[in-house]
Amino acid sequence: MKLKPSKVEVKNSDIEGKGVFATEDIKSGEVILDMDDTHVVEDKSTLTQYEREYECDWLGDGKTIHMQAPEKHINHSCDPNTYVKTIDSIRRVVAMKDIGVGDEITYDYAINGYYDSDIACRCGSKNCRGTLSPNFFKLPRERQLRYLPYLDTWFVEKFKYQLEKIGYPIHMEKKPKQHRAYTLETYNPKWAEGFEKRAEKLKTIFGDEAIDIQHVGSTSIPGIVAKPQIDILVVVRDRSHVQSFAAAMESAGFAYMGANYIPTEEYFVEDAPDGKRLASIHILEQGNPKIDSYINFRDYLRVNGEDRALYVATKTALYQQHGDSYASYDAGKKEVLEAIKSRANQWAQER
Numbered sequence: 001m002k003l004k005p006s007k008v009e010v011k012n013s014d015i016e017g018k019g020v021f022a023t024e025d026i027k028s029g030e031v032i033l034d035m036d037d038t039h040v041v042e043d044k045s046t047l048t049q050y051e052r053e054y055e056c057d058w059l060g061d062g063k064t065i066h067m068q069a070p071e072k073h074i075n076h077s078c079d080p081n082t083y084v085k086t087i088d089s090i091r092r093v094v095a096m097k098d099i100g101v102g103d104e105i106t107y108d109y110a111i112n113g114y115y116d117s118d119i120a121c122r123c124g125s126k127n128c129r130g131t132l133s134p135n136f137f138k139l140p141r142e143r144q145l146r147y148l149p150y151l152d153t154w155f156v157e158k159f160k161y162q163l164e165k166i167g168y169p170i171h172m173e174k175k176p177k178q179h180r181a182y183t184l185e186t187y188n189p190k191w192a193e194g195f196e197k198r199a200e201k202l203k204t205i206f207g208d209e210a211i212d213i214q215h216v217g218s219t220s221i222p223g224i225v226a227k228p229q230i231d232i233l234v235v236v237r238d239r240s241h242v243q244s245f246a247a248a249m250e251s252a253g254f255a256y257m258g259a260n261y262i263p264t265e266e267y268f269v270e271d272a273p274d275g276k277r278l279a280s281i282h283i284l285e286q287g288n289p290k291i292d293s294y295i296n297f298r299d300y301l302r303v304n305g306e307d308r309a310l311y312v313a314t315k316t317a318l319y320q321q322h323g324d325s326y327a328s329y330d331a332g333k334k335e336v337l338e339a340i341k342s343r344a345n346q347w348a349q350e351r
């Protein structure tokens with residue numbers, strides 16, 4: 001069903017193997033060819049190593065495309081003259097600048113790329129980065145800014161929070177609080193295991209940047225009733241560094257909720273495929289007074305049976321009343337929660 005690409009031909013390239021060359025003058029902004037994305041790879045073991053390494057395109061949502069000719073022959077250049085953009089649901093190769101007859105068509109594999117490799121680059125351009133590492137997030141900042149207009153929709157959607165930080169003009173709105181179904185459960189020792197498991201992952205991701213990782217919130221308090229959602233506090237040296245871990249967090253299943261979701265912290269969440277929230281990761285810079293609040297609340301309710309009972313009774317009553325609306329439940333417990341937090345902070349000071 002694909003249009004015959006008339007503006008290009010495949011022949012030997014000075015960069016690498018075969019390349020794709022313009023057979024006519026092409027103006028900046030012009031669509032050069034439509035990519036054939038119908039060859040979705042279901043089972044990577046059916047491919048040869050060469051096909052896996054050189055002929056696959058890794059799109060969002062884990063979709064892998066076995067690229068077809070001519071697009072599979074398009075070489076990388078650190079000074080590209082095209083980019084790929086999804087227009088009307090088809091990925092199309094678009095000219096980034098005017099291209100003359102006989103010029104090789106190239107694109108930069110780091111545009112829409114989020115993988116690392118250490119294959120040497122032989123593009124021969126003046127600003128060659130030396131390796132072909134196709135990872136947008138590891139490009140120098142001025143290069144990222146230059147490429148922002150060329151990013152494809154799926155890539156922007158997948159990495160919008162990171163891209164917004166770099167300067168992509170997505171005006172992120174605070175995600176509305178969902179009226180999602182929720183459950184209230186009696187304390188379960190498995191919650192502590194749920195924390196340990198995730199703390200290991202977070203330790204690996206943040207390395208020395210993380211000074212402390214603690215289990216906080218209701219699931220850290222034996223004897224409580226809670227929504228089975230693990231709250232984790234990560235204390236970091238410098239909040240401004242957190243952004244650079246967002247891609248790794250994303251790969252580990254933690255989605256970044258944006259800088260303004262909770263203004264005092266960087267906030268990541270882990271949701272089950274059905275949308276149920278499994279964990280919340282609260283990342284705070286050392287010295288932030290909210291760190292003590294999280295810890296005081298937990299430590300206080302672990303030892304103060306009276307307030308623990310008050311909190312359990314409040315939650316249970318609200319759950320019976322507003323079992324279908326988490327927002328109402330959350331709003332309802334606020335007053336009691338704030339009062340307990342304030343007593344917890346008082347208690348910690350007097351200790």
Ligand SMILES: [Zn+2]
Nearest residue numbers: 078121123128
């Ligand atoms: Zn290069």
